[in-house]
Amino acid sequence: MRRRPGIGGLQTAAAARDQYRLLGENVAKLRTDLMKEQLSTFRSQLEDFARKHKNDIKKNPAFRSQFHEMCAKVGVDPLASNKGFWAELLGIGDFYYELGVQIVDICLATRPINGGLINLEELCKMLSQRRKGAREAVSEDDCLRAISKLKVLGSGFEVITVGKRKLVRSVPTELKKDHNEILELSQAQGFVTVEEVERRLSWSTGRATDALETLLDEGLAMIDDGHRDGKRRYWFPCVSSVSSFVASETL
C-alpha cells in the first residue's frame, strides 16, 4: 500500500530544506569571510608595498609604470578615485590630474601650429619643460595614463598610432585610412610631395591631392613651395615638429 502524503511528511521535507539552506548559508558565509580576509590581507600588503615604495612610485617613472601594471593585473585602479586611500597615500591621483590639465593646455596652445595632432614624444618633451620645477620626472607612459583619464570628459582626446609613432589627437576629426597612410609616409622626411604619394602608395593623382587638400584644410599640413626643384612639399608639424626638425638638422 502506497503511503499517502501526510502533514508529517511535508513538515519533515520542509525542515530538511531549512537545514540545507542554513548549512549552505554557513558555507557561503565562511567562504566570503575567507575571501574578505584574503582581500584585506592583500590590500594591506599592497598598501605596505605602496607605502614602502612611495618615493620610488612618485619619482621613478619606470617604477611607476610597473606599479600601475601590477595594480591593473589584480584589478585595482589607483586613479579611479581621488578620494580613495591611494590618493591620500600617494597623491597619485593629483599627479595625473595635474598632468591632464597641462596636456590639455599644451594641446590647445599648439593647435594653430599642428592642427590638433601632436607627437606623443614632443608632447612629453614640452610637458617636461613646463614642469621643470616639479620633482617628478614624466614618462610617455604617464602621459598615456593621464590622457586615458581625459577620455572621461568626452573631449575627444585620443592616442592614435600612425606608423611607428603615437600621436595625441585633441580635435574630433576622424582620420581616414588615406590620411593615416600619408602621415605614415611623411615620417621619413617630415614631408611628402604629390608625386611621392602617388608612387609609394600607388594612388591616382586625384586621390593623392584630395587627401592632401583635406589634411591642409584641417590644419594638419603646411605647404612649402620654396624648394629648388619647384615641387610643392606638404609638411606635417605633427610628425616632424618644428623643434624636432631643428634638432635633426643640427645633428
Add this chain to the structure above:
Amino acid sequence: MQTLGELKLPQFFNYPPYFTLQPVRETQEKQIQLWKELIIAYCRMQKLFIIGLEEDFPLFSNPAIERSLNYDARSAFLSALVSDGRAEWTDKGHRQCLILWHQIQEWADIILRFVKDNGLEDSVMTLEEMRSGVESRGTDIHGMDHTVLTRALKLLENKGKLAIFKGTSTDDEGVKFSV
C-alpha cells in the same frame, strides 16, 4: 640656437613651410602672427625703421634651409603689421614700409622720460643732437629715424610739451622743451 645679429631666432625660422604663405586661413593667421613678432623683434634689435620689399633683407631668407620669402609673403606680413598700427607704407605702391617697433605714442613717452632723466625740461636741443648726442646714448632714441622722431615731437608739441623750430636745413631743426 641659430642667431641673426644678436637676435635668437625662433624655431619656426628653420621649418621650411613657414617661408611659403599658407593658403588655409587659420594656419596663415598663426604664421603671420609669428612673423610679425619676429620682424618687430629684429627691427628693434637692429634699430631698423625701413624695410624695402624688393631689397635683400636678412630676416627674409634662411640659407641654412635654402628658403626665402617671396614678394607675396613679405607683403602679407608687412600689411598685417600695418593694420596692427605697428608699421606704415611709405609709398603708394606699398614697396617700402616704416616699422614702428614703438608706436608714435610710445616714442613720445620715451622722449619725455629721456628729457626728465637728463634734466632737459627747459632746454633747447637740435634733432640731430637728440639722435646722435651723448645724452641719448644707450637709449632707443639713439639712431632713431628722422621721420619717426619728428612725428613723435609733433605729437608732444600738440600737447604743449615742447616747441619745434625749423632751421634752414634739417640739420638745425630743433626743439625747446617745456615739460
